[in-house]
Amino acid sequence: MKISVNIEHTTPLFTQLTEQIKEAVLAGELVAGDALPSIRQLANDLDINHKTVAKAYRLLERDGVIQTKGYRGTFIHLNAKENSVIDLNEWVLEELDKVLSSFRSAGVTESEMRIAFNSLLNNRHK
Structure with a gap:
């Protein structure tokens, strides 16, 4: 190869x-x-x-x-x-898109989503 x-x-x-x-x-x-x-x-x-x-x-x-x-x-x-047929990045994007769509439908702002997402990534949410 x-x-x-x-x-x-x-x-x-x-x-x-x-x-x-x-x-x-x-x-x-x-x-x-x-x-x-x-x-x-x-x-x-x-x-x-x-x-x-x-x-x-x-x-x-x-x-x-x-x-x-x-x-x-x-x-x-x-x-x-x-x-090899599994694309983990694509799966993550699809799952996040579903969640973001539900947040948008509930009226959550992009700023609120970013703050919450960063908080979870940084393990600051308890």
């Missing part, structure tokens, strides 16, 4: 990486158990910051597409194909 990034593209580099790996899994180019390059190796190969690759790998691991096995490396997860 060939991974490449376009630094001129508006899509963030870590997103380009996650999308390409998920697409390769769905296309059968990467299957369960296949090893991926180390973060450092992939960053060097693509000439990008290793933190960008690390972020992409963290998101892929969170989504169950890859799994890191300590010093042994990073591998395609057993359920990667099923998990």
Whole structure:
């Protein structure tokens, strides 16, 4: 599998990486158990910051597409194909849209929503 990034593209580099790996899994180019390059190796190969690759790998691991096995490396997860079709960001947007719509219907202002949301994110609501 060939991974490449376009630094001129508006899509963030870590997103380009996650999308390409998920697409390769769905296309059968990467299957369960296949090893991926180390973060450092992939960053060097693509000439990008290793933190960008690390972020992409963290998101892929969170989504169950890859799994890191300590010093042994990073591998395609057993359920990667099923998990590659799930877009957690899209789901969050859909769920928030439902909640925001109900708040708007109740007359809650955007300012009140922002204050409440920030309060919850910062664990200040008890």
